[in-house]
Amino acid sequence: MTPSDPPPPAAGPSPASGGSGLATVRRFGRSTRLVHWTTAAAMGCCLATGAVLLLPPLAELVGRRRLVELIHLYAGLALPVPMLVAAATTGYRRDVRALNRFTAADGAWLRARLRLGAWQRARARAAVAGGVGKFNAGQKVYAAFVAGAILVMLGTGVLLQWGPDLPGGFPVAWRTGATFVHDLLAYGLFFGVAGHLWMASRDPIARVGIRTGTVPAWWAAREHPAWTVSADGPPIPDDPGGPADPGSQDDSGDRAVRSGHPLPPRG
Numbered sequence: 001m002t003p004s005d006p007p008p009p010a011a012g013p014s015p016a017s018g019g020s021g022l023a024t025v026r027r028f029g030r031s032t033r034l035v036h037w038t039t040a041a042a043m044g045c046c047l048a049t050g051a052v053l054l055l056p057p058l059a060e061l062v063g064r065r066r067l068v069e070l071i072h073l074y075a076g077l078a079l080p081v082p083m084l085v086a087a088a089t090t091g092y093r094r095d096v097r098a099l100n101r102f103t104a105a106d107g108a109w110l111r112a113r114l115r116l117g118a119w120q121r122a123r124a125r126a127a128v129a130g131g132v133g134k135f136n137a138g139q140k141v142y143a144a145f146v147a148g149a150i151l152v153m154l155g156t157g158v159l160l161q162w163g164p165d166l167p168g169g170f171p172v173a174w175r176t177g178a179t180f181v182h183d184l185l186a187y188g189l190f191f192g193v194a195g196h197l198w199m200a201s202r203d204p205i206a207r208v209g210i211r212t213g214t215v216p217a218w219w220a221a222r223e224h225p226a227w228t229v230s231a232d233g234p235p236i237p238d239d240p241g242g243p244a245d246p247g248s249q250d251d252s253g254d255r256a257v258r259s260g261h262p263l264p265p266r267g
């Protein structure tokens with residue numbers, strides 16, 4: 001590094017953190033992180049076993065098709081369970097509402113990514129960066145796609161597994177269509193998850209946030225400025241009388257960044 005090179009972002013102080021590069025804010029609570037990792041594990045299991053069932057070379061290599069089918073079936077049935085259980089917590093419901101709320105700023109964010117030319121894209125991104133909230137529009141689109149895909153995969157999977165045994169059964173054409181949709185969507189999920197992992201590999205701080213729940217205040221102010229200046233009210237516990245979800249501390253972290261008084265470093 002030459003003397004004229006700027007220091008890495010992680011090493012420098014940020015105005016949003018009151019001059020301390022070590023200040024952190026709470027980004028995700030326990031419930032949100034558990035849903036993310038348990039869903040990721042079930043999805044990875046479904047994709048791996050689905051690849052064995054779809055691709056003959058893998059099927060020959062692995063063998064034991066009946067066992068693979070059972071693992072695939074129960075991993076698929078387990079996919080919505082973490083989300084349904086976590087819906088009882090306030091922190092998770094707050095994150096779901098944020099993911100499900102598309103704004104005009106999100107539309108501008110997406111249009112900026114679709115511009116032709118690297119210079120034009122960079123200029124457009126800079127123009128709309130201030131409107132990015134807790135989740136950017138790309139994260140919202142991906143979350144909506146995964147949630148919808150889980151429902152469709154679950155429905156088509158149930159039809160394929162138990163359709164012939166239901167009273168009256170289902171027409172063969174229905175099961176054929178369900179097979180086509182199930183397989184096609186499996187490829188879509190594979191490429192979607194691969195893109196998600198690629199994006200995560202480019203942002204180590206985002207990975208720390210989903211793993212530990214906290215991120216540097218300067219990163220939050222830079223990547224999600226509309227979130228770090230918001231104030232939705234005091235922290236709310238997950239359930240009445242129960243322990244508070246760390247995700248409910250998001251707003252206290254927001255106020256700390258906004259007021260210039262950073263939270264103490266965690267860990």
